[in-house]
Amino acid sequence: MSLILAITIGALYAIGTYALFDRFLSRIIIGLALLGHGSVLMLLFAGGTPNEPPFADSSISPEEFADPLPQALALTAIVITFGVLVFLLAVSYRSWTLTHDDEVEDDLEDARLASDDRVSHSVERELSALDEDLEER
Amino acid sequence: MRVLIALPILIPMTASAITLLTMRTGRLQRAVSIGASAATLAASVALLVRIEAEGVTAVGVGGWAPDVGIALVADLFACLLLVVSHIAIFSVLVYSVGHPRTRDSGTVFHPLYLAMTAGVSLAFLTGDLFNLFVAFEILLTASYALLTLGGRREQIRPAMTYIVISLVASLLFITAIGLIYAATGTVNLAKLAVELEQLPGDVRTALGLLLLVVFGTKAAVFPLFFWLPDSYPTAPSPVSAVFAGLLTKVGVYAIIRSQTLLFPRDEPWWLLSIVAGTTMFIGVLGAVAQQDMKRILSFHIVSQIGYMIMGVALFSVAGVAAAIFYLMHHIPVKTSLFLLEGIVEQTAGSSRLDRVSGIARSRPVVAALFMIVAMSLAGIPPLSGFIGKFALLQASVEDDQWIIVVVALVVSILTLFSMTKIWNAVFWGQPSTGLAPLASNVDSHRSMLAATAGLVMLTLAIAAGAGPLYDLSERAATDLLIRGPYLDAIFSL
Numbered sequence: 001m002s003l004i005l006a007i008t009i010g011a012l013y014a015i016g017t018y019a020l021f022d023r024f025l026s027r028i029i030i031g032l033a034l035l036g037h038g039s040v041l042m043l044l045f046a047g048g049t050p051n052e053p054p055f056a057d058s059s060i061s062p063e064e065f066a067d068p069l070p071q072a073l074a075l076t077a078i079v080i081t082f083g084v085l086v087f088l089l090a091v092s093y094r095s096w097t098l099t100h101d102d103e104v105e106d107d108l109e110d111a112r113l114a115s116d117d118r119v120s121h122s123v124e125r126e127l128s129a130l131d132e133d134l135e136e137r
Numbered sequence: 138m139r140v141l142i143a144l145p146i147l148i149p150m151t152a153s154a155i156t157l158l159t160m161r162t163g164r165l166q167r168a169v170s171i172g173a174s175a176a177t178l179a180a181s182v183a184l185l186v187r188i189e190a191e192g193v194t195a196v197g198v199g200g201w202a203p204d205v206g207i208a209l210v211a212d213l214f215a216c217l218l219l220v221v222s223h224i225a226i227f228s229v230l231v232y233s234v235g236h237p238r239t240r241d242s243g244t245v246f247h248p249l250y251l252a253m254t255a256g257v258s259l260a261f262l263t264g265d266l267f268n269l270f271v272a273f274e275i276l277l278t279a280s281y282a283l284l285t286l287g288g289r290r291e292q293i294r295p296a297m298t299y300i301v302i303s304l305v306a307s308l309l310f311i312t313a314i315g316l317i318y319a320a321t322g323t324v325n326l327a328k329l330a331v332e333l334e335q336l337p338g339d340v341r342t343a344l345g346l347l348l349l350v351v352f353g354t355k356a357a358v359f360p361l362f363f364w365l366p367d368s369y370p371t372a373p374s375p376v377s378a379v380f381a382g383l384l385t386k387v388g389v390y391a392i393i394r395s396q397t398l399l400f401p402r403d404e405p406w407w408l409l410s411i412v413a414g415t416t417m418f419i420g421v422l423g424a425v426a427q428q429d430m431k432r433i434l435s436f437h438i439v440s441q442i443g444y445m446i447m448g449v450a451l452f453s454v455a456g457v458a459a460a461i462f463y464l465m466h467h468i469p470v471k472t473s474l475f476l477l478e479g480i481v482e483q484t485a486g487s488s489r490l491d492r493v494s495g496i497a498r499s500r501p502v503v504a505a506l507f508m509i510v511a512m513s514l515a516g517i518p519p520l521s522g523f524i525g526k527f528a529l530l531q532a533s534v535e536d537d538q539w540i541i542v543v544v545a546l547v548v549s550i551l552t553l554f555s556m557t558k559i560w561n562a563v564f565w566g567q568p569s570t571g572l573a574p575l576a577s578n579v580d581s582h583r584s585m586l587a588a589t590a591g592l593v594m595l596t597l598a599i600a601a602g603a604g605p606l607y608d609l610s611e612r613a614a615t616d617l618l619i620r621g622p623y624l625d626a627i628f629s630l
Binding site for chain 1 (some may be wrong): 251267270271274277278281282285288293294296297300301304305308309311312314315316318319324414
């Protein structure tokens with residue numbers, strides 16, 4: 001039982017991490033969802049061996065209870081990761097409506113700084129000054 | 138006393154709900170928001186005064202014992218940061234009432250801002266590792282929404298980076314909590330402090346490093362800082378100001394708390410020293426390369442985090458005390474720098490160094506305020522930054538950490554250089570023409586300027602009252618390192 005659970009957790013982490021390195025936002029979000037499932041299962045797994053449901057039946061002695069705390073923690077973690085993932089989906093939809101592009105671009109500022117020799121920079125400045133002059137007229 | 142510990146969390150949380158209900162009435166919402174923020178500040182000050190007199194105090198939420206319920210713990214370290222943070226939060230709120238991008242961006246700003254405030258308070262006061270995760274999520278989720286406020290094209294992509302990185306760090310945090318619970322069977326910080334000592338050394342080290350990676354990502358230390366200079370500058374100025382002043386500092390708080398309480402050491406830790414040195418150096422190099430005021434300031438956040446980590450890495454009373462003092466100086470200084478940047482942007486229409494000039498002539502008060510905080514950031518005597526850096530260097534010399542002393546001094550000079558760069562381009566010279574100012578309303582400028590001036594005065598007050606404040610930091614650091622008072626407070630519940 002716990003070997004299967006351990007393998008499942010490992011697989012979820014592995015696939016989640018792999019998807020996280022993708023260039024498409026939708027796959028990154030799926031990767032995050034899988035990572036989230038993995039970590040929540042991990043939290044549940046931390047409670048030790050599965051056992052009788054806690055507090056449900058007064059005839060069961062506390063020694064036979066499953067540890068209830070990790071279950072409560074896992075529930076909280078599920079709610080939080082779910083909420084944040086939905087928000088992330090909304091933001092990525094907003095990004096898609098604005099750009100019609102699901103791909104993560106290269107860092108523009110980084111590329112600009114890398115190619116920033118002084119000549120091209122001064123040319124760019126002159127061009128923008130020219131633009132502003134035209135706008136004023 | 139018991140209620141007092143919960144008040145800095147309860148007031149903003151309740152007010153957040155009220156401001157959500159009063160969304161249609163702009164004036165009432167603003168009044169509730171500012172009133173709640175002032176009340177939170179008052180409660181934190183009252184708490185600091187009580188804790189200063191009575192020592193560390195803990196409360197079991199809902200009357201539960203700490204091993205089943207959540208404990209809130211107030212010690213001197215948490216209370217000092219609580220007060221400074223709420224002063225910054227209150228000032229930024231007053232400022233945001235005048236700033237067009239937060240004033241006009243619908244009415245969701247206030248509920249989000251107050252929820253974030255509650256998250257910050259909870260992170261400082263909680264005595265439970267899982268509750269710390271919840272506190273981080275409260276403030277982060279609010280910050281995601283604040284960062285994307287307005288949903289402009291240039292905001293969305295950096296916000297995605299920020300959300301994805303924060304979420305990955307949060308999932309790692311859940312994993313770490315799961316592993317720690319599996320190893321010890323508790324998430325209460327005081328019980329963990331005892332239980333973790335029973336573990337084999339390598340398991341303990343692994344858990345400590347995992348938590349360091351989690352909090353290091355939130356605090357933006359090298360090599361986990363890349364998200365920060367991208368995402369912070371795109372938000373409206375009041376939002377980036379409060380992010381810059383507070384959010385990464387909550388990460389630093391978590392590093393200090395977890396490393397001193399859960400994984401104590403007797404001698405300097407080389408790994409943290411290296412992290413501190415590279416963080417400050419890489420951060421300041423990034424700042425030197427930038428051509429935009431907001432981006433320069435964002436890279437300086439990273440660089441300054443290095444100084445705080447440098448103090449913690451020593452694991453001595455002098456080092457931790459200096460780090461706490463540095464945190465208290467840094468929050469108002471960094472926040473007011475971003476607020477001043479916001480005023481410059483409103484006045485001149487841009488924050489790019491090659492487009493703005495001559496602010497010193499058109500807005501001399503703004504220029505004077507910038508001069509004070511910029512010099513404080515660089516560490517020029519007699520300002521608060523000098524005292525903080527001096528304390529850090531002295532503590533490092535006591536422990537013979539000469540390399541980090543040299544790095545810190547070089548970084549100070551580079552900081553001064555990039556502040557001079559901003560000063561020369563933005564404040565000196567002839568006032569720029571061509572770009573239209575974004576705000577024409579004089580009243581809005583007044584509330585923005587008043588809030589900023591108040592924060593700058595606070596940094597001067599920190600410099601003037603450095604003696605007693607440093608004594609307080611030293612007491613807080615002693616409590617952190619001997620751990621006894623914190624553990625006793627929780628176990629005596």
